[in-house]
Amino acid sequence: MSAPEFTYDISRGFMPGHRACAGCGQxxxxxxxxxxxxxxxVVINAxxxxxxxxxxxxxxxxSVPWIHSLFENVPSVASGVEAAxxxxxxxxxxxxxxxxxxxATLDIGFGALSGMFERGHDILYVCMDNEAYMNTGVxxxxxxxxxASTTTSPAGRQSFGEDxxxxxxxxxxxxxxxxxxxxxxMSYFADLRRKVKKAINIRGAKYLQVHVPCPPGWxxxxxxxxxxxxxxxxxxxxxxxxxxxxxxxxVRKIKQVPVEDYLKTQRRFRHLFRSEEGKAQxxxxxxxxxxxxxxYGLVD
Amino acid sequence: xxxxxxxxxAVAEAVGLCRPDVISAYPITPQTHIVEELSQMVxxxxxxxxxxxxxxxxxxxxxxxxxxAAGSRAYSATTSxxxxxxxxxxxxxAGMRLPLxxxxxxxxxSAPLSIWNDHQDTLALRDTGWLQLYAENxxxxxxxxxxxxxxxxxxxxLLPVMVCMDGxxxxxxxxxxxxxSPEEVDAFLPPYDPLYRLDPSDPYTLGAYAxxxxxxxxxxxxxxxxxxxxxxxxxxxxxxxxAFGRWFxxxxxxxxxxxxxxxxxxxxxxxxxxxxxxxxxREKGEKVGxxxxxxxxxxxxxxxxxxxxxxxxxxxxxxxxxxxxxxxVTPEVQAALYGQAKTPPVTCAIAGLGGRDVTIETIDxxxxxxxxxxxxxxxxxxxxxxxxx
Amino acid sequence: xxxAAKKERRKPPLGIVTRPGSSLRNKxxxxxxxxxxxxxxxxTGCNTCESICPEGCIRHLEKKVYEADTxxxxxxxxxxxxxxxDAITMAExxx
Numbered sequence: 070m071s072a073p074e075f076t077y078d079i080s081r082g083f084m085p086g087h088r089a090c091a092g093c094g095q096x097x098x099x100x101x102x103x104x105x106x107x108x109x110x111v112v113i114n115a116x117x118x119x120x121x122x123x124x125x126x127x128x129x130x131x132s133v134p135w136i137h138s139l140f141e142n143v144p145s146v147a148s149g150v151e152a153a154x155x156x157x158x159x160x161x162x163x164x165x166x167x168x169x170x171x172x173a174t175l176d177i178g179f180g181a182l183s184g185m186f187e188r189g190h191d192i193l194y195v196c197m198d199n200e201a202y203m204n205t206g207v208x209x210x211x212x213x214x215x216x217a218s219t220t221t222s223p224a225g226r227q228s229f230g231e232d233x234x235x236x237x238x239x240x241x242x243x244x245x246x247x248x249x250x251x252x253x254x255m256s257y258f259a260d261l262r263r264k265v266k267k268a269i270n271i272r273g274a275k276y277l278q279v280h281v282p283c284p285p286g287w288x289x290x291x292x293x294x295x296x297x298x299x300x301x302x303x304x305x306x307x308x309x310x311x312x313x314x315x316x317x318x319x320v321r322k323i324k325q326v327p328v329e330d331y332l333k334t335q336r337r338f339r340h341l342f343r344s345e346e347g348k349a350q351x352x353x354x355x356x357x358x359x360x361x362x363x364x365y366g367l368v369d
Numbered sequence: 370x371x372x373x374x375x376x377x378x379a380v381a382e383a384v385g386l387c388r389p390d391v392i393s394a395y396p397i398t399p400q401t402h403i404v405e406e407l408s409q410m411v412x413x414x415x416x417x418x419x420x421x422x423x424x425x426x427x428x429x430x431x432x433x434x435x436x437x438a439a440g441s442r443a444y445s446a447t448t449s450x451x452x453x454x455x456x457x458x459x460x461x462x463a464g465m466r467l468p469l470x471x472x473x474x475x476x477x478x479s480a481p482l483s484i485w486n487d488h489q490d491t492l493a494l495r496d497t498g499w500l501q502l503y504a505e506n507x508x509x510x511x512x513x514x515x516x517x518x519x520x521x522x523x524x525x526x527l528l529p530v531m532v533c534m535d536g537x538x539x540x541x542x543x544x545x546x547x548x549x550s551p552e553e554v555d556a557f558l559p560p561y562d563p564l565y566r567l568d569p570s571d572p573y574t575l576g577a578y579a580x581x582x583x584x585x586x587x588x589x590x591x592x593x594x595x596x597x598x599x600x601x602x603x604x605x606x607x608x609x610x611x612a613f614g615r616w617f618x619x620x621x622x623x624x625x626x627x628x629x630x631x632x633x634x635x636x637x638x639x640x641x642x643x644x645x646x647x648x649x650x651r652e653k654g655e656k657v658g659x660x661x662x663x664x665x666x667x668x669x670x671x672x673x674x675x676x677x678x679x680x681x682x683x684x685x686x687x688x689x690x691x692x693x694x695x696x697x698v699t700p701e702v703q704a705a706l707y708g709q710a711k712t713p714p715v716t717c718a719i720a721g722l723g724g725r726d727v728t729i730e731t732i733d734x735x736x737x738x739x740x741x742x743x744x745x746x747x748x749x750x751x752x753x754x755x756x757x758x
Numbered sequence: 759x760x761x762a763a764k765k766e767r768r769k770p771p772l773g774i775v776t777r778p779g780s781s782l783r784n785k786x787x788x789x790x791x792x793x794x795x796x797x798x799x800x801x802t803g804c805n806t807c808e809s810i811c812p813e814g815c816i817r818h819l820e821k822k823v824y825e826a827d828t829x830x831x832x833x834x835x836x837x838x839x840x841x842x843x844d845a846i847t848m849a850e851x852x853x
Contacts, residue, residue: 149435
């Protein structure tokens, strides 16, 4: 007897048939968020990987109301949707979700994001952080980690890659005093689910930054997405922290691993293992991880 | 009810009567009085709307985009630098076929910085897909906003409308206007009924990307509908006249041009000055006339051609210059006249940039220079400044 | 808007509105040749594979009996790597 056909219904929010790379961390994370938020929500999406792989007209992977406008105006478009729903008396029942990549969120949309936080709109903004402008070909963003090689911060004879540390947007978001800010990783999906559920039930502006590994951008075999995401968190390079009303209220403790274990898995850091200078940079990165581990109390 | 109010207040009154659900604007001279008055009206409960105090014009337009996409009527106002900053959002709103009305207060563009009036800002956005209407006086400004929502939300249009009014000249001067009652406006302008909206009970995806196999067709449809919207502009103007008893032209207004040898073409408040000038000239027996361009987008080709059919000379008074090219309105007029058996000479007279007053003397100068054969010039140029530099 | 009222109005302009879930017609199965093979004996029902699949094409109709929809599975192998019980292996699909 053959098994019943696979069915995909509206409550999933995000359907298969999208054109994400095999092994895409972002597709995984979006699915997890949407399974909690759908169907009573509206999604506003920035230009980027997610938008492009999910909506090549006439195909759409979204079963909830969804809009894409431009690259840097997601927080503002979401503010307009929220204001309209508020006026229509629907904001109690319908959640407003915004999705943007790290480029859209940390760089080009930074001003609009700050405005949205400052005005306190009832919106959950989810940043899919794959640490570069992936959709346009892996160019660096403000979120690209120190010493990573991207196409606009490449490792070369006179460069070790990205020479600036990662912009700490969660702390900036928290400084706005909004009710809830959290970092999460799609590799620790139970933790991610908990944070989404928590955020979605809070009224006011919420920011969730999800670390999502990218096989072509970071340079690794697509099956390793979960493993690599875990190493990022467990090395202290991606602290999983929650802020409420501007103060840190909870962190996820780690069983610390050396940053080398994380860096050596990806082509974007491979150059660090080929020279003395690279070794020195790895030590620097370890120092950065240790600082954050201490700052957030990630190790008992 | 007749009130003696600032042009900005006339806008606020009109917008209030149109019952927007979401208002979002960023302050910029000389639009500020409009948004301040609207804020006060919201604060006093005169207008029942969500007022979103954005951090930039780019966001103001984006908030309006989101609000309309979610099924609510929205409004914004801006000028000059603000219009240019929101330019990509304006293209986006028109491309997504979202009805919206924005007041484009006309002001010069930087550099150099100028807060004073000309048409360079809204004319720079003539290709965005927005309909553009230019108002002559405060009453027309008021009426135009009510008409604009009706035009924009019409299923045959589904394109946003920019109501253009001269900064300071109209925004900051006092005129007596007739403010209609809410009942009258409600009867004319029904609530916004979206064709598609962001609604969980009937979900859609808006803003998917279009590949080369279909992008051209989408743009073709926009162009086709924009050109066809000319008829809706005319229809709404007629319906407005029937309901409210006022007429300022539909896509054009021909003022004493039927038997004129020389016809001026102009937009905005300078039309008022030109009407006075035409009347004075006619007293002296000069056969002059005026073609007021009320609707610049879509450009009313047939109507312009018809209105200028008897003219022996056409003079376009421009408040803008396409740097490296010509005027902006002039080539559109010339294109409208192209290909006819007899085409009158068309003079491009650039005047009034950066708030320079266009007076009766300026117009006299323009007429004289046009008749002496100059085809393109800046009127009233202060040559002593140029020699000093 | 009621369905009846909707029928009388024009259709949305070309390209403006995309139907929800229409990606389902784009079968991404042919993207890859590897498919997950689920060992129900080793499976603990932790649901990791179903949770993390980027396509969302893994399901279980009974506890500990998992399967992947080969119409959409891209063969990335994340499920096999992530399974804490080593209950999933990737095998080449022969058509």
